[in-house]
Amino acid sequence: MPLVFLGSARQAGDTHRLVARVLADIPHTLVELLDWPVVPYNYQNDYPAADAFQQVAEFMLGHQVIVFATPVYWYSMSGVMKQFFDRFTNLTDMQKQLGRQLAGKHAFLLAVGSDRELPEGFEVPFRRTAEYFKMTFEGSLYQSLKQPFPEEEARQFAHQLSALC
Structure with missing residues (x-):
């Protein structure tokens, strides 16, 4: 079952609708990053107890397929998704064992925006x-x-994704 990380400032927005449409026939787990307090990366690795990055990162271990879903904001991923990606730095130092367990997994990207093509x-x-x-x-x-x-393209994307689950 794929794990979908939805990183949008609007939970019921266009990106959520894209995920729902593309994965309509594929059982999946949706993690809306707005619901999980992932604080910005800091070099001191000093995070409040309420920081959910460890828990969210551990979700990935139970899934072979990971989908990142984000709107295009100013030609880049959303701020919510960027902050999540910045915290992957923790998986290279203080949580290196967890980071190593991502090897062999499959990653996909779903994006939605107003430009005619992906930037x-x-x-x-x-x-x-x-x-x-x-x-x-x-x-x-x-x-x-x-x-x-x-x-x-959505049909092919969903077929490729489901073949890996």
């Missing part, structure tokens, strides 16, 4: 982060709100 370089942080942790970045699906829904 140049948008995939890079997702692809390179997956590579760093020895995960396989399987690809992305982008929905432009200015164009019809990409039915065939």
